[in-house]
Amino acid sequence: MYSDNLCMNKILLNIANRYSTIVKYLIFLLSIVLLVLIFPKEGKFKYEYQNGKPWQYDELIAPTDFAIRKSAKDIEAEQNEVLKTLKVYFNLDNTILIRKRVEMDDQFVAAWQSQYGTNNTNRNLNLSVCHTIFDTIARKGIIEANDAIKDKPQDYTIIVIEQGNIAHEHQIRDFFNVQKADQYIRDRMKRYPVADSSLLIPILQNAITHNIIYNENASEEERNSALASLSTSKGKVQQGQKIIAKGEIVNNEKFHMLESLRKEYEGEVGTVGKFYAILVGQIILISMSIIVLVLFLLSFRRDTYNDNKKVVFILFQIIMIIFITALTINKDKAYIYILPICIIPIIIRAFFDTRLALFVHLVTIILIGFLVPNSYEFIFLQFITGILTIISIASLQKRLQFFRTALIVFISYSTIYTGIRFIEEGSFNTLDSFTFILFAGSAVLTLSAYPLIFLFERMFGFLTDISLMELADSNAKLLRELAVKAPGTFQHSLQIANMAEEVIYEIGGNPLLARTGAMYHDIGKMETPMYFSENQVTGVNPHTELTYEESARIIISHVIKGVEIARKNRIPDKIIDFIRTHHGIKRTEYFYSLYKQEHPDDDIEESRFTYKGPLPYSKETTVLMMADSIEATSKSIINPEESVINELVDQIIEHQMNRNQYINSNITLRDITIAKKVFKRILMNRFHIRVAYPKLD
Numbered sequence: 001m002y003s004d005n006l007c008m009n010k011i012l013l014n015i016a017n018r019y020s021t022i023v024k025y026l027i028f029l030l031s032i033v034l035l036v037l038i039f040p041k042e043g044k045f046k047y048e049y050q051n052g053k054p055w056q057y058d059e060l061i062a063p064t065d066f067a068i069r070k071s072a073k074d075i076e077a078e079q080n081e082v083l084k085t086l087k088v089y090f091n092l093d094n095t096i097l098i099r100k101r102v103e104m105d106d107q108f109v110a111a112w113q114s115q116y117g118t119n120n121t122n123r124n125l126n127l128s129v130c131h132t133i134f135d136t137i138a139r140k141g142i143i144e145a146n147d148a149i150k151d152k153p154q155d156y157t158i159i160v161i162e163q164g165n166i167a168h169e170h171q172i173r174d175f176f177n178v179q180k181a182d183q184y185i186r187d188r189m190k191r192y193p194v195a196d197s198s199l200l201i202p203i204l205q206n207a208i209t210h211n212i213i214y215n216e217n218a219s220e221e222e223r224n225s226a227l228a229s230l231s232t233s234k235g236k237v238q239q240g241q242k243i244i245a246k247g248e249i250v251n252n253e254k255f256h257m258l259e260s261l262r263k264e265y266e267g268e269v270g271t272v273g274k275f276y277a278i279l280v281g282q283i284i285l286i287s288m289s290i291i292v293l294v295l296f297l298l299s300f301r302r303d304t305y306n307d308n309k310k311v312v313f314i315l316f317q318i319i320m321i322i323f324i325t326a327l328t329i330n331k332d333k334a335y336i337y338i339l340p341i342c343i344i345p346i347i348i349r350a351f352f353d354t355r356l357a358l359f360v361h362l363v364t365i366i367l368i369g370f371l372v373p374n375s376y377e378f379i380f381l382q383f384i385t386g387i388l389t390i391i392s393i394a395s396l397q398k399r400l401q402f403f404r405t406a407l408i409v410f411i412s413y414s415t416i417y418t419g420i421r422f423i424e425e426g427s428f429n430t431l432d433s434f435t436f437i438l439f440a441g442s443a444v445l446t447l448s449a450y451p452l453i454f455l456f457e458r459m460f461g462f463l464t465d466i467s468l469m470e471l472a473d474s475n476a477k478l479l480r481e482l483a484v485k486a487p488g489t490f491q492h493s494l495q496i497a498n499m500a501e502e503v504i505y506e507i508g509g510n511p512l513l514a515r516t517g518a519m520y521h522d523i524g525k526m527e528t529p530m531y532f533s534e535n536q537v538t539g540v541n542p543h544t545e546l547t548y549e550e551s552a553r554i555i556i557s558h559v560i561k562g563v564e565i566a567r568k569n570r571i572p573d574k575i576i577d578f579i580r581t582h583h584g585i586k587r588t589e590y591f592y593s594l595y596k597q598e599h600p601d602d603d604i605e606e607s608r609f610t611y612k613g614p615l616p617y618s619k620e621t622t623v624l625m626m627a628d629s630i631e632a633t634s635k636s637i638i639n640p641e642e643s644v645i646n647e648l649v650d651q652i653i654e655h656q657m658n659r660n661q662y663i664n665s666n667i668t669l670r671d672i673t674i675a676k677k678v679f680k681r682i683l684m685n686r687f688h689i690r691v692a693y694p695k696l697d
Contacts, residue, residue: 020306020308023308024305024308024311027308027311027312027315028290028294028311028315031290031315031318031319032283032286032287032290034319035286035290035318035319035322035367036279036282036283036286038319038322038323038326039282039286039326039370039371040326040329040330040371041275041278041279041282045261045262045265047060047258047262048373048374048375048376049250049255049258050250050374051250051251051252051255052249052250052251053249053250054247054248054249054250055244055245055246055247055248055249055250055254056246057246058246059242059244059245059246060242060243060244060245060258061240061241061242061243062237062238062239062240062241062242062243062261063239064239064264065236065237065238065239066236066237066260066261066264067232067233067235067236067237067260068233068234068235068236068237068256068257068260069232069233069234069256069259069260069263070231070232070233070234070256071256071259074234075230075232078230079227079230082226082227082230083223083226086222086223086226087157087158087159087169087222088148088149088158088159088214088215088219088222089158089159089160089161089167089214089215089218089219089222090143090144090158090159090160090161090212090213090214090215091160091161091212091213091215092141092160092161092162092163092211092212093211093212093213094138094163094211096209096210096211097138097209097211100207100209101131101134101135101138101207103207104130104134104203104204104206104207105127107203107206107207108126108127108130108200108203111199111202111203112126112199115196115199122194122195122196125194125195126195126196126199126200129189129192129195129200130200130203130204132188133184133185133188133189133200133204134204134207136184136188137176137181137184137185137208138211140174140175140176141174141175141176141211141212142175142176142177142178142181142208142209142210142211142212143172143175143176143177143210143212144210144212144213144214145177145178146214148214148219149172152172153172154171154172154173155171155172155173156171156172157169157170157171158170158171158172160212161215161218175212178208178210181208182205182208185201185204185205185208186201189201233260234256237257237260237261243257243258243261244257244258282370285370286367289363289366289367290315290363292363293314293359293360293363296356296359297311300355300356301352301356303666304352304356309460309461310352310460313351313456313460313462314348314356314360317344317347317348317360317364318344318360318363318364318367321339321341321343321344321364321368322364322367322368322371324339325339325341325368325371325372326371329371329372333372333373334434335438336372336378337413337435337438337439337442338438338441338442338445339442339445340442340445340446340448340449341364341365341368341382341385341386341442342361342382342385342386342389342405342409342442342446343445343446343448343449343452344357344360344361344364344386345357345358345360345361345386345389345390346389346393346402346405346446346449346453347449347452347453347456348360348361349390349393349394350393350449350453350464350465350466351453351456351462351463351464354390354391354394357390358386358387358390361382361383361386361390362383362386365378365379365382365383365386366379368382377420380416380420381413381416381417381420384412384416385409385412385413385416388408388409388412389405389408389409389412389446392404392405392408393405395465398466399450399466402446402447402449402450403447405446406443406444406446406447407443409439409442409443409446410439410440410442410443413439413442413443414436414439417431417435417436417439418431453466457572461572461573461574462574463513463572463574463575465512467572468512468513468515468516469512471516471519471520471571471572471575472497472512472515472516472519474494474519477569478520478523478565478566478569478571479519479520481526482522482523482525482526485526485529486522486525486526486529486532486534486535487535488529488532488533488534488535488536488537489522489525489526489529489532489534489535491534492522492534492631492632493518493519493520493521493522494519495631496518496521496624496627496628496631497514497515497516497518497519498515498682499518499627499630499631499678499679499682500514500515500517500518500620500623500624500627501514501515501518502678502682503623503626503627503674503675503678503679504619504620504623506674506675506678507619507623507667507670507671507674507675508619508671509618509619509620509623510620513574513620514620514623514624516575517574517575517577517578517620517621517624518578518624518627520562520566520571520575520576520578520579521562521578521579521582521624521628522558522562522579522582523562523565523566523579524557524558524559524560524561524562524563524564524565524579525558525562526561526565527557527558527561527565528554528557528558530542531543531551531554531555532555532558534635548591548592548594548595548598548609549591549595549608549609551588551591552588552591552592552608552609553608555588555591556583556588556609556610556611556612559579559580559582559583559611559612560612562579563576563579563580566579577617577621578620578621578624580613580614581613581614581615581616581617581621581624581625582616582621582624582625582628583611583625583628584611584613584614584615584616584625584656584659584661585610585611585612585613585614585615585659585661586610586611586656586659586661587606587609587610587611588609588610588611591609592604592606592609595609614664615660615661615662615663615664615665616661616662616664616665617664617665617666618665618666618667619665619666619667619671621665622661622662622665622667623667623675625656625661626652626653626656626675626679627679629652629656630648630649630652630653630679630683633648633652634648634683634686637687640683640687642680642684645680645683645684645687646680648683649676649679649680649683650676653672653675653676657672
């Protein structure tokens, strides 16, 4: 029992230690599954062809018997022709008019009494005229106005089903409509001058109603029967028959034969056995593509590979654009060129680098190539355009670059498409203006990269160079507040930002991130600016009234306060990391030394004089720690000679190394050596140290 528990504990411990790696593998596996689900489960015809272009393959022989299917355009034309001659059905319902005649008599009695009272002179005459006109209209019938006969000529034939389900053909002119019935009433009333037309016309108009009603069910059955009788094929190809020879032009007839063969082939691979073969093939191809991406990250972008959030982000971009492409192709393949495929390298470049952006773009278009027709042309078009897109945003610093990139996308698409058409056709006439409209649409949609980048910044906690530049602007709200409340600290931050940026530029990293982090690293000093020497312009030092422990606590607290202020102002976590780590777990050496001098025999509780960390974890945060100490200490230099500056820089960095301040950072000894040289050069330039000139005789 004990051994079983021990074994289980070891398993759980092993899983806990490998938790991040296990999650990463699950992320890649889930991505493969999603992509397989997105891909259509149908075979891909291995030949690519276009109407009016030469057949690029060997002679094609029919592998089996198949019918030559009519094109969608031909089928639509035949259907329209059938629908033109299709007869529609109506029902004759005389009960409606019988009921209306009774209602008309009641209305006549009420109207006569209202107008003439008990005077019955000509009453019967008026009623007889009313009956005569109404009965004439009723015998002919009033047809319902319906879309089925809208805009039809008067000689258009319809079928009227009468009592006993007896059907008769009639022309539309055989019946009244409401307008004609109304006009007939007015015309007939003129023949009876003795009758009271003002009394009878409203009564007759109110009695007008349709008694020939459109029969939707019978008409729809007739329509479906007529369309079902149309054939979808126009001939047959026998097994072994030659379909097309190599180099032969694919004319309309050959194109229809090839399309029929393709559909026949895709129908055959829809069987169960073929389905599983297709599924296995898709799993292999998609898995290989993802594995290549994994190997690239492992070999060249290890930091990205180790960050599961970044891996999820990259795979999310690939899956989403493939999903959108699959939906578009399923709806209409003609619209694939409006898809903003080049938005992928833009977004990836915004958060990572150009090399990764290019590789992710390449993997994406290769996978999409399995979905689209003419995959070689598509991949070539997207690959070249993607490269130009990445070059155009190699240094993404201004919003205007997105518009320039969109223009480059349109020009690149249009130029490559024109070149391909010239090679294949050798004529201007083959250029399709609608395709250029699609390219323009794709370029416009590419502009959506800007709001998407902003959205992804919030979702994944990433930072782009544009956001860093906005944050590092000295006119930013929080930095202006720092400049007002703690001007000395603000100037100190500017100096640190310049130093850190230059060092990172030399050793490699993100100089803009280092500069931005440096601008915000001391914002916690705004709470108590006078307790920091750079802000004590009046000569008053409030620390003289405090104990050394209290002074150390106030100095240390600026880190915690800085984090709180940054969070309150929604500063990104990546910048807040500079605030947290810029003192690591160092001691407040000044107050610690003074306390130790006054209490040499006491056991000193170092935690009261020590920053709480964490330690810097990157080149940028590590260089900030170096620059912060070097810049602050350099202000106390009395004799700024080269040897003094060299010793100062070496001492500070060596002290930090001895205190293990860099152990969590990816900075190397080579980087540290270069950083020392840069810091020394910066300080010598600041103090204007020059080479000593020889004495003149």
